[in-house]
Amino acid sequence: MTGTLYLVGVGPGDPELLTLKAVRLIAAADVVAYPAANGETNLAFEVAREHVPDTAQRLPVDIPMCVDPGPAQSAYDALAKDMRTELEKGRNLVYLCQGDPLFYGSAINLIDRIAPLPVAIVPGVTSLTASAAVIGRPLAARNDILKVLPAPLASGVLERELKSASAAAIIKVGRHFDRVRDLLYRLDLAGDAMIVEHATRAEQRITPLAAFASNERPYFSTILCAGGADR
């Protein structure tokens, strides 16, 4: 009997937004793996911490992040090898994923590497709907076109996509903030835009784009805005 690797979404940050299924699987895991860059404990582990059994082996995973994808791919290869060894012993592994494992997550790098050993995915609440919930505004309704747009995309692409959206969530804002803000002003979409940082966490902050200080950069944030499609 081989074990199963469970990629478990732990939601956006509030530990109460774990699902019952996530809690059950974490509590029964033989090994609990989680991202831990530079030796720092990751949000996904913090969110799940109270459910991780003392008896479970903890497996922090440090994947190097650099422009060259080679080192990260090698790190996933090595991780998958270790995980396969555990699975072949019949042990069940949980890999904790912030938000949802398949929504812009990195755990997808493990799926093909673990197969044909069993991998199961437990969906979680995304930062997308969590951000809408904390500002109390619909994300999309009826026949709206909703787009998720990573901020690193070229400005021309973002402009085209925003113009034909009913609503958009701009993710991975970070160092692209100034450029995105300028674009939203130019498209007359800034008035409605909200910046949600650390949705559902203690550090949560909600700021209208228009009120965001010009010398500040938002952190772990999503910008929710209307698109130009319905004008």
Added chain:
Amino acid sequence: MTGTLYLVGVGPGDPELLTLKAVRLIAAADVVAYPAANGETNLAFEVAREHVPDTAQRLPVDIPMCVDPGPAQSAYDALAKDMRTELEKGRNLVYLCQGDPLFYGSAINLIDRIAPLPVAIVPGVTSLTASAAVIGRPLAARNDILKVLPAPLASGVLERELKSASAAAIIKVGRHFDRVRDLLYRLDLAGDAMIVEHATRAEQRITPLAAFASNERPYFSTILCAGGADR
């Protein structure tokens, strides 16, 4: 002390995909409201049923669905009036919402009608990420453009949006299935497309678009497919 109206996402259908927060609020509710068209108990209630206390008042909500929006708007007005009466008595209300309340949900019709009385929103797992989870395939990664496209949109709009997406979820397929299928074949996106019906429920069915019988129509389904952006 007025009560609070909680719009609570109960997830896609598997009762284990309720969040801990949803369970806590449902178990403490004075009134549990839920959609119940034509007197039939709705999925949202079925998902949450085991947590609804015997002492809670149950409030089935039947909103008329027709082309003229008038009757539905009047029904929401009447519902909001009843809810305000309960809230003013200090009772807490939970309104159960399939998936996430703000992701193509109808509960958004209550937000403005209840304000300035307190409304809080509890995000849930959407059918979007649940569908990806049950097929075990990434929804979006890295700098992908992900689009949610309601099938009732005009074919020209769907075509334009699919061509410039990295990945798409086509929702509300129903009677638009034949047209959407033809479009996906024409854009050479059909080979990759998967139809997920009733994700995470007992009735769940996963079918490659290419294998779907020509005289059948999928029910409560999402089509996940690649877009043409990365070709």
